[in-house]
Amino acid sequence: MARRPLVAGNWKMNGLTASVGELERIIAGARSLAQSATKVDVVVCPPATLIAGFAKAASGTAVTIGGQDCHPLASGAHTGDVAAEMLRDAGARAVIVGHSERRRDHGETDALIRAKALAARRAGLMAIVCIGETRDERDGGQTRHVVAGQLDGSLPETDPDAAANIVVAYEPVWAIGSGLTPMPGDIGEVHDFIRARLCVRFGETGHDVRILYGGSVKPANAKALLAVENVDGALVGGASLDAAEFLAIAGIYR
Ligand code: 13P
Numbered sequence: 001m002a003r004r005p006l007v008a009g010n011w012k013m014n015g016l017t018a019s020v021g022e023l024e025r026i027i028a029g030a031r032s033l034a035q036s037a038t039k040v041d042v043v044v045c046p047p048a049t050l051i052a053g054f055a056k057a058a059s060g061t062a063v064t065i066g067g068q069d070c071h072p073l074a075s076g077a078h079t080g081d082v083a084a085e086m087l088r089d090a091g092a093r094a095v096i097v098g099h100s101e102r103r104r105d106h107g108e109t110d111a112l113i114r115a116k117a118l119a120a121r122r123a124g125l126m127a128i129v130c131i132g133e134t135r136d137e138r139d140g141g142q143t144r145h146v147v148a149g150q151l152d153g154s155l156p157e158t159d160p161d162a163a164a165n166i167v168v169a170y171e172p173v174w175a176i177g178s179g180l181t182p183m184p185g186d187i188g189e190v191h192d193f194i195r196a197r198l199c200v201r202f203g204e205t206g207h208d209v210r211i212l213y214g215g216s217v218k219p220a221n222a223k224a225l226l227a228v229e230n231v232d233g234a235l236v237g238g239a240s241l242d243a244a245e246f247l248a249i250a251g252i253y254r
Pocket of ligand 1: 178235
């Protein structure tokens with residue numbers, strides 16, 4: 001099965017109701033992309049406050065809306081948290097889990113992230129599971145070790161069926177928001193490593209799991225980054241806030 005490319009925008013803690021205009025520009029661009037030969041899945045993950053409105057605006061279009069986090073449980077006494085079922089009810093079809101900013105700001109562990117990925121599956125959401133090493137870990141030659149540990153600890157289980165709604169996003173922490181990226185060859189090495197590990201875990205199904213690259217993806221570098229083997233798309237932060245920039249990145253697949 002050929003893996004269909006996926007370009008997802010992570011808006012992080014940015015955006016107000018007025019930002020729906022930006023989404024509408026993304027929707028218009030994605031409509032024309034959808035008519036090109038190579039199909040690319042386009043996902044926008046706004047903050048939780050905007051999910052319902054954005055999902056309404058994107059309904060029936062080529063753009064899917066996702067959340068940025070979810071709680072492992074479906075409901076309960078967890079003030080301020082949002083369940084995967086609530087995201088789904090609001091119109092989301094995907095959710096990012098384990099982003100390094102949540103690992104850092106909220107002390108999220110691999111075990112918690114696995115529980116969140118399982119919650120996403122339970123609710124019928126695609127889980128975009130984020131992993132990636134810090135600068136110190138890369139400099140210390142620990143990249144493979146860190147990525148392997150996060151993969152093994154954060155992905156749901158060995159059941160190949162579980163792989164169907166999982167996307168892995170490799171985001172080196174030091175590349176996020178810094179304007180720095182690894183060399184394409186270094187990205188390829190990590191993505192090949194992740195692919196091999198997914199195949200050990202899920203068997204043949206491991207070939208179907210999309211592996212996104214994230215960290216300072218911009219229109220200027222997207223072509224080189226997305227051409228790397230086993231890079232099946234991008235998780236875009238800053239550049240996804242601007243429809244023209246985000247569409248230029250997704251448009252690489254045109
Ligand atoms: P930037 O594209 O702003 O570096 O952010 C990447 C990211 O963290 C996406 O989840």
